Structure formats: structure tokens, C-alpha cells
Amino acid sequence: MITVEALTKTFGPVRAVDGISFELAEGEALALIGPSGCGKSTTLRMINRLVEPSAGRVLIDGVDTAGMPSATLRLRMGYAIQGIGLFPHRTVAQNIATVPRLLGWPRARIAARIEELLDLFGLPPAVFARKYPHELSGGQQQRVGVARAMAGKPAVLLMDEPFGALDPITRTRLQDEFLAIRRRMGTTVLLVTHDMDEAFKLADRLAVMEKGRIVQLDTPEALLRRPANAFVESLTGSEDRGLKLLSLAGVTGLLGPAGDWTPAEDGAFRKAGAGRAHAPVSASATLREAASRLVFAGVTELPVVDEAGTIIGAIGMERIIAFGGGDR
Amino acid sequence: MAALVAVAFAPFLALQPNRIVSGEGFTLPGLPAAWLGLPLATLLAACAVAAAFAHHAALQALAGAAGALAALLGAGLAATALLPAGATLARVSLGSGFWLVTGAFGLILADALVKLRGGPLVRIVLAFAAVGAVLAVLAAGLWDDLSIMREYAANRDSFWQQGARHLVLVGGSLAPALLLGIPLGYLCHRHAAARGAVLAVLSVVQTVPSIAMFGLMMAPLAALAAAYPALGAAGIRGIGLTPALLALFLYSLLPVVANTVAGFAAVPPAVVEAARGMGMGSLRRLAGVEWPLAFPVIVTGVRIVLVQNIGLAAVAALIGAGGFGTFVFRGMGQTAMDLVLLGAVPIVILAFFAAVVLDAIAGRAQGRPA
Numbered sequence: 069m070i071t072v073e074a075l076t077k078t079f080g081p082v083r084a085v086d087g088i089s090f091e092l093a094e095g096e097a098l099a100l101i102g103p104s105g106c107g108k109s110t111t112l113r114m115i116n117r118l119v120e121p122s123a124g125r126v127l128i129d130g131v132d133t134a135g136m137p138s139a140t141l142r143l144r145m146g147y148a149i150q151g152i153g154l155f156p157h158r159t160v161a162q163n164i165a166t167v168p169r170l171l172g173w174p175r176a177r178i179a180a181r182i183e184e185l186l187d188l189f190g191l192p193p194a195v196f197a198r199k200y201p202h203e204l205s206g207g208q209q210q211r212v213g214v215a216r217a218m219a220g221k222p223a224v225l226l227m228d229e230p231f232g233a234l235d236p237i238t239r240t241r242l243q244d245e246f247l248a249i250r251r252r253m254g255t256t257v258l259l260v261t262h263d264m265d266e267a268f269k270l271a272d273r274l275a276v277m278e279k280g281r282i283v284q285l286d287t288p289e290a291l292l293r294r295p296a297n298a299f300v301e302s303l304t305g306s307e308d309r310g311l312k313l314l315s316l317a318g319v320t321g322l323l324g325p326a327g328d329w330t331p332a333e334d335g336a337f338r339k340a341g342a343g344r345a346h347a348p349v350s351a352s353a354t355l356r357e358a359a360s361r362l363v364f365a366g367v368t369e370l371p372v373v374d375e376a377g378t379i380i381g382a383i384g385m386e387r388i389i390a391f392g393g394g395d396r
Numbered sequence: 397m398a399a400l401v402a403v404a405f406a407p408f409l410a411l412q413p414n415r416i417v418s419g420e421g422f423t424l425p426g427l428p429a430a431w432l433g434l435p436l437a438t439l440l441a442a443c444a445v446a447a448a449f450a451h452h453a454a455l456q457a458l459a460g461a462a463g464a465l466a467a468l469l470g471a472g473l474a475a476t477a478l479l480p481a482g483a484t485l486a487r488v489s490l491g492s493g494f495w496l497v498t499g500a501f502g503l504i505l506a507d508a509l510v511k512l513r514g515g516p517l518v519r520i521v522l523a524f525a526a527v528g529a530v531l532a533v534l535a536a537g538l539w540d541d542l543s544i545m546r547e548y549a550a551n552r553d554s555f556w557q558q559g560a561r562h563l564v565l566v567g568g569s570l571a572p573a574l575l576l577g578i579p580l581g582y583l584c585h586r587h588a589a590a591r592g593a594v595l596a597v598l599s600v601v602q603t604v605p606s607i608a609m610f611g612l613m614m615a616p617l618a619a620l621a622a623a624y625p626a627l628g629a630a631g632i633r634g635i636g637l638t639p640a641l642l643a644l645f646l647y648s649l650l651p652v653v654a655n656t657v658a659g660f661a662a663v664p665p666a667v668v669e670a671a672r673g674m675g676m677g678s679l680r681r682l683a684g685v686e687w688p689l690a691f692p693v694i695v696t697g698v699r700i701v702l703v704q705n706i707g708l709a710a711v712a713a714l715i716g717a718g719g720f721g722t723f724v725f726r727g728m729g730q731t732a733m734d735l736v737l738l739g740a741v742p743i744v745i746l747a748f749f750a751a752v753v754l755d756a757i758a759g760r761a762q763g764r765p766a
Contacts, residue, residue, distance in 0.1 A: 118673055139675045147673030151666025157688050167674050217674075226673075 069094055070115070070224050070256070075124035077110050084110050086280035087124070092224065097250060097257040099271035101264060101303070107280040108260045112226050115258065116145045128223055143170055146217035146225040150232040152209050154201040160186070160212050161197040167220035185215040188249055207238040214246065224256045231266065243269055264303060268312065276300050289316050293394055310392050314356035319349060319372055322391060323381030329371040337371040337379065348373040349383055355391060358383045406493035409471065411478055412543070414485040415732050421491050422478065424470075429477035436470040440497060447504045453511035460505030465529060467497045472538035479541050487543035489734055516756035523752040527745060543734040544741070551723065551738065559742060562719035565709040568641050570701055573648030578694065580649075581656020582682075591657060598650035606708050609646070610715045613639030640717030644708060648701040655697025659690030692761040699754035706747040710739065 070092040077085040085107040092098050100108040113119040115126050117138040126133045133141050146167075154163050161182045168178045186193040189211040201209055210231065217225055231239045231246075247270055250257060261267050267274050268288045275285040276299075284296035292313045295301040305312060332338040332345035339346075348371040349358050361370055362385050369384040407421025424440070427433030443463030450456035475488040509522060539545045548555055584591035604612065618634025621627050632638045663686050671681045713721030720739040727735030 116673060118669075139677045142673060142675030147670065149666060149670060149673065151664070151669065153664065153666035153668075153670025155667060155671070155685055156664075166671075166676070170675055170680075213670075 069129055070258070071125075071127040071130070072111075072115065073125045073127070075111060075114055075126065076122050077107070077114060077119060078122045083280050085114065088275075088277075088280075088282055089124075090275055090282065090285055092256060092258060095254040095256055096273070097255075097259060097271045099259045099261055099267035099274045100277055101261055101267045101274055102277035103262060106277040108262075108277050109228055111277075112228055112258060112260045115224075116142045116147060116226055118142075143167060143220060144223050146220065146222035148214045148217035148225065148227045148230045150229040152213040152233075154209055154212060154216070156201050158200075159197065160191070160199050160201070160204070161193075163201070163212060164216045164219045166216060167222075171220050181219055185219060188253075189215050190245065191215075205238075206234055207242060210234060210242060211245075218253075218255065224258055226258050228260045229262070230259070232261070232263075239266075246270065264305065268316065276303060289313065292316070311356055311359075313392055313394075314359055314388065315354045317355050317391065318351075319353050319355060319358045319383045320351055320380075322355065322383060322387045323372055324369070324384055324387060326371060326379045326381045329379060329382060331379070335373075335377055339369070346370055348377075348379065351375070351380060355383075355388055359385070359388050362388075406496055407491035408493035408497070409474055409478060410489050410491045412487045412489060415487055415543070415734070416730070419487070419489070422474075423493060424474075427474055427478065429474065432470070432474055432477055436466065436474070439466050440470075443501065444504075447501075447508075450508075453508045457505055457508035457512065460501050460503075460508055463501035464498055464505060467494060467501065468530065468533050469538060472533065472540075472542060475539070475541040487546060487734070488541060489543040490737075516759040519752055519759075520756045523749055527749060530745070544737050547723075547727075547732070547734045547738045551735075555723075555738065558718050558720055558722050558739075561717070562706075562709055562721075562743070562746070565637070565640055565644060565712055565717060565719050566702065566705045568637075569644030569648055569705055569709075570698070573645050573652050573701060574698065577649050577652030578656050581653040581694075582660060584653060584657045585660035594653060595650075595657070598653055601646050602650045606643070606647075606711045607714065609643045610639060610711060613643050614715060617642070635716040637717050639715055640709070640712035644705050644712070647708060648705060651697045651700040651704070652694075655700070656690070656694050659693030659697075660686060662693060663689045692758050695754060695758040695761055699751060699758065702750045702754060703747045706743060706750060710743055 072088060072090050072092075075085060075088045076083065088107075088111055090098065100111055102108050110119055114121045114124075117133070128144065155166075164182045164185055165178050168181055173181070182197065183193045186196055191208060191211060196204075196208070196212075201212070204212065210233075214225075214227070214230060217227070231242050234242060243266060249255070250270075257270070259267070259271055271288070273285060273287055274291055276283045276291065276296075278299055284291060284300050286294075291300060292304055292309045295304060328340045329337040330340065336345035336347050338344070346365055346367065349361055351372055351374045353361075353372075358370070358372075362368065362383075368386070369382050371379050372381050372383050374380050405423060408424045408427070410419045410421045412419030422428075422433075424433050424437040440463055443459045443466065447456050447459035447463065450459055471490060471494050478488050480486055505526075509519070514522065533539060534545065540549070580594060584594050614634040617632060617639050621633045667685060667689070668681065671685050676684065709717075709719050710721030710724055713719050713725050720743050723739030724736050724743075725739075727733065727737075727739065
């Protein structure tokens with residue numbers, strides 16, 4: 069558990085960060101989001117004391133970090149940045165070993181950890197362990213950068229625009245991979261980003277920052293439904309926030325009875341009394357995907373099937389619209 | 397092709413009635429010893445043609461090496477043939493044709509080696525081989541009848557003494573320049589204010605002409621020695637080794653400091669940021685990350701200093717510091733060009749050798765993927 073209390077940084081007369089407080093639970097992912105200059109990076113860098121706070125406290129499991137030597141503190145916090153900063157003169161394995169070595173892990177444990185992380189990030193150790201950073205693609209370098217940040221099993225992983233320098237396709241793929249890895253490992257993450265979609269995708273909660281203060285700290289759904297002010301509303305995208313809302317929830321929560329639907333040819337289903345058969349929606353689909361399917365098929369309801377292809381219910385436009393209207 | 401023209405028209409050797417009078421030039425085909433002159437000219441021409449039309453860089457290198465070796469051996473044999481029997485004062489000196497031919501083949505060889513892209517180790521081995529080949533020709537006595545070797549024979553003991561002194565001058569100024577310059581460069585890297593001041597002062601030092609610099613050293617050091625006789629007894633005087641070392645040291649500082657600054661500045665900021673963020677202390681960061689990444693650029697600075705000092709140390713002979721420059725200035729005083737060469741050629745070879753070795757070290761440092 070990381071507790072941030074009234075963290076403040078002043079540069080001369082400028083309050084770059086102005087009394088920020090939040091708590092980060094074990095295994096939670098929190099995103100600091102806002103336009104450039106809002107103080108989100110400074111906040112992150114005060115937590116591992118790359119920037120000394122002017123006031124306020126950071127506690128790990130209730131212990132004030134101000135008393136710890138900064139190097140010791142940083143060894144307990146992973147750090148991944150947009151520039152990656154892999155050591156060009158060291159191999160992938162040596163890069164990942166950086167923090168475990170500083171922590172004085174035995175050799176065998178370091179080797180096992182390198183292997184585990186490379187496997188986790190889809191970089192077969194036999195191929196990649198001995199490569200040098202310049203032999204890797206941008207996406208591979210960033211994977212190694214994040215793996216290196218996670219190597220010492222940090223209490224929290226601090227990430228500053230970690231996927232910012234990648235092309236959109238690679239970025240999306242890395243976000244998906246990272247999300248899966250985070251869920252599997254239960255990593256606690258503090259993420260700085262200016263990309264709302266990335267924050268929605270990767271974080272459990274978002275702290276929207278403006279001019280050094282947190283304007284609203286909430287779940288993605290609450291941010292979309294109840295923006296605290298016009299700034300948050302504009303940041304979350306007022307035009308397409310209905311669709312964003314739909315992408316946050318899966319179809320399984322809104323299933324109606326499957327009664328009317330009967331199996332037809334090729335895994336499709338036909339509604340009683342209707343002429344055309346329709347391919348079903350997968351149970352893992354988001355409401356956004358389901359809505360898209362409904363619009364495209366030109367119907368108000370589609371069957372939903374599990375992985376085995378068995379029908380488990382139906383998703384209808386009315387329920388989706390009702391979800392969008394939600395509790396407000 | 398320049399080699400071909402040189403073979404035909406420039407005097408390859410010159411026969412002098414004595415050490416000082418400039419003598420009669422002989423082109424290769426015009427050598428009285430026709431059994432040697434024409435075949436040698438043909439061989440050299442063949443090597444040049446082979447090198448010019450070689451499809452593979454290895455063939456070109458082979459032709460270049462063969463041509464250079466043939467010129468070396470041929471010059472020695474021709475000198476023996478040209479020298480009148482029993483003439484003690486007559487000298488055979490190397491003519492412009494010889495220098496042009498060897499120079500051209502040297503260029504052909506160097507060009508081929510660049511094309512071959514040999515690794516750092518290969519280049520060092522080849523440099524050793526080239527210098528070794530020249531030394532072997534000399535040691536075998538093949539050049540004994542050439543005037544430059546006559547000068548060597550007359551100055552044998554002092555040649556090696558002055559050679560050792562030359563190395564002392566170069567090494568004795570380089571070592572302190574590194575010991576002071578690299579930390580100073582790092583300091584300049586960390587503090588922008590220091591950087592401006594230090595580099596400005598060193599740049600001014602660098603603009604002082606070498607002879608003036610050696611002169612400038614004399615007065616204060618002489619005064620110092622006069623004021624404190626103990627210093628004078630310890631060898632600190634206005635002339636000799638001390639002022640020369642001091643001057644060379646001052647010249648060395650700018651390239652060392654400037655390249656150290658450039659080397660550290662070239663370390664990507666993201667790498668330093670990541671190292672800090674992961675909890676590497678400043679010493680660990682310096683030793684494990686910044687220094688290895690700055691090293692190749694710093695070695696380039698050391699190469700500049702080394703080659704520069706090998707040349708500049710020659711001037712130190714003017715203030716009685718010794719070194720190969722002694723022969724150059726004595727030769728100039730006596731208008732004995734061969735004595736000048738006895739000093740100049742080893743300086744060129746030393747500088748060439750130092751450049752190749754340090755390039756190889758820098759190449760190796762860069763070869764580690766950076």
C-alpha cells in the first residue's frame with residue numbers, strides 16, 4: 069500500500085504540484101492523467117525521490133520514505149520511462165539483472181528471474197537473453213524496459229508514458245500484453261499518461277490532474293458518467309463517451325433470456341419467427357462490440373455464446389441503452 | 397598510376413660525392429646497374445597495374461604490400477650497386493622517386509585495408525607486420541649502404557637514447573594529462589559554469605605556437621630554480637626535460653578535457669535517468685554506465701594527444717630536452733638532409749603506429765554494441 073499525503077513541489081513561485089494525496093492499494097493500478105505541465109510526471113518522480121518533495125509525505129505500508137536513502141527506496145520501486153533507457157553496452161539479460169544485482173540476489177535466482185520475465189513478455193530467453201538493445205525493435209526494447217523495471221519484484225511499478233514512443237499497433241499490443249501480465253502477477257502500478265484510452269485500458273482508477281492538483285480521482289466509469297467539471301468532461305471526450313462507457317463493461321452482466329433463439333447452420337442462430345440467421349456475440353465481448361454488431365446486423369437482439377459455442381443468453385439494444393443511461 | 401610516373405621520371409636515388417653536396421639523381425631505368433634498374437622498374441609498374449585493376453581488395457592489398465617491399469629492398473640493393481667501391485665519403489640518398497613510390501604503395505595498401513574492413517585486432521597485427529618488415533630489412537643490413545643508415549651507424553648509441561627520451565617526453569606528458577584531464581573533463585560535464593571557463597582557458601593555451609610555448613616555459617622555470625636551488629638540483633630548470641614536459645602536458649589537456657566532456661555529453665539522458673530511477677548510486681552509475689559509454693570518445697581524444705605529442709616532442713629538442721628532434725635540428729644545422737631524416741622518419745613511424753593502435757582500441761570500444 070502506497071500512501072501519498074499532501075505532496076507538493078514548488079519551483080520558485082510556481083507550485084508545480086500542489087498538495088496531492090491518494091492511496092494506492094496492493095495490486096491496484098492508478099493512472100495520473102492530464103495535459104503536459106499538469107504536474108503528473110513530477111508527482112511520479114517525487115514518489116521515488118528523483119525529485120525531492122517541497123512538502124508532503126510518501127509512505128510504503130505506513131512507513132515514511134523520507135527517512136530512507138533515495139537509492140534504497142528506488143530499489144523497491146520499479147521505474148519504466150518513455151525513453152526506455154536500456155544500457156546499450158549491456159545485453160538484455162544484463163539489463164534485466166540490474167536491480168536484482170543491486171539487491172544482492174544470488175546468481176541462480178537472478179538467472180531464474182531473467183528467464184521468467186523474458187518468457188512472460190514473449191521474448192524467448194534462448195533468442196533474446198544475449199542480444200544487445202540495438203538489435204531489438206522498438207516494441208521489444210520497451211518490453212525489456214518494463215521487464216527490467218519489474219525484475220526486483222518492486223512494491224510498486226512506476227511508469228512514465230511507457231508506451232508513448234511506440235507506433236499505434238505496437239502500442240496496443242504491448243498494452244494488451246502488459247494488462248495480462250499485470251493481472252497475472254498482481255503488480256501494483258502507478259502510471260503517468262496523457263492518453264485517456266491508455267489510462268482507461270490499463271488503470272483501475274484515474275487521477276485527473278490539472279495545474280498541479282487532482283481534479284477528480286475515480287473509476288473510469290464514474291469519470292465518464294459523472295465528470296467533476298468541464299475539464300474532465302472534455303478530457304474524457306464528450307462526443308464519444310457513450311461508446312467509451314460501453315467499452316468498459318462486458319456483455320455477460322446484461323444478458324437476457326436465450327429462449328427465442330434456436331441453433332441454425334454454421335454455428336449461427338435464428339430467432340423464432342425470423343427469416344435470417346445471425347452469428348452470435350462472444351461472451352468475452354464488450355458492450356461496445358455488441359452494440360457495433362447489433363447496428364451492423366440491423367437487429368435489436370443477438371444471441372451470446374460461451375467459448376464452447378453454447379448459447380448462454382441474448383444481448384439486446386434496449387439493455388445496452390439503459391446501461392448507458394445508467395445511474396446518474 | 398602516380399607510382400608509375402614516379403618510377404619513370406623522378407630520381408629514385410641520388411649519388412652524392414659527400415654528405416652535404418647534393419648529388420646526381422638516378423631514375424630507376426637510368427641506373428647504371430641495368431640488371432637491377434629495369435627489372436625493378438618493371439616489377440613496380442606491374443604491382444601498380446595489378447593494384448589498379450585488382451577486383452578484390454585482398455589482391456589490391458597484396459599488390460600494394462609487394463610494391464612497397466620491392467621498393468624497400470630495391471633501394472637497398474641499388475644503393476650498394478651505385479656506390480663506388482672504396483669511396484668512404486660518397487653517399488647514396490633516397491630520391492623523390494623512392495618516396496613517391498613507397499608513398500603511393502602505402503596508400504594503395506591502406507585503401508585496400510579500409511575496404512577489407514579488418515577488425516581492430518587485424519589492424520594492430522598488420523601495423524606490427526608493416527613496421528616489422530621495415531625493421532627486418534634494416535636489421536638484415538640491406539640498407540647499410542644508404543646514407544640514412546650511414547647516419548644511423550654514426551649515431552647508433554645516441555639514436556636509441558634519444559628514442560627513449562622521445563618516448564619519455566610523450567608518455568611523461570600524456571600520463572599526467574590523462575590523470576588530470578579526465579577528472580577535469582568529468583567536472584566540466586557536471587558543472588556547466590566550469591565547462592565554459594576551463595575550455596576557454598585551454599583553447600587559449602592551445603593557440604600558443606609550440607616554439608613560443610617552449611620559450612615561455614623557460615623563464616618562469618629558470619626563475620623558480622634560481623629561487624629554490626633544491627628544485628634545480630631535482631632537475632627543474634629553464635631548459636631540458638621539465639619545461640618540455642610541462643609544455644606538452646599543457647597542449648594535451650584541451651583534447652583530453654574536450655573529448656571527456658563530449659563523451660559524457662553523448663551518454664543518452666534516458667539511460668542516465670533510468671539508471672538513477674532504478675536506484676544506482678552516482679558512483680555505480682559513473683563506473684557502470686557513464687564511463688563505459690563515454691570511453692570510445694575519450695580514447696579518440698587520447699589518440700589525438702598521442703599523435704600530436706609525438707610530433708610536438710620533436711620541437712622540444714630546441715630547448716635541450718632531447719628526443720628524435722635532436723637529429724632533425726642537428727641535421728638542419730649541418731644541412732645534412734639524411735640526419736634530418738634519421739630523426740623525422742622514426743617520428744612518422746611512431747605517430748603512425750600510435751594512431752593505428754589507438755584507433756583499434758577505440759574501434760574495439762565502439763564495437764561493443766553502443
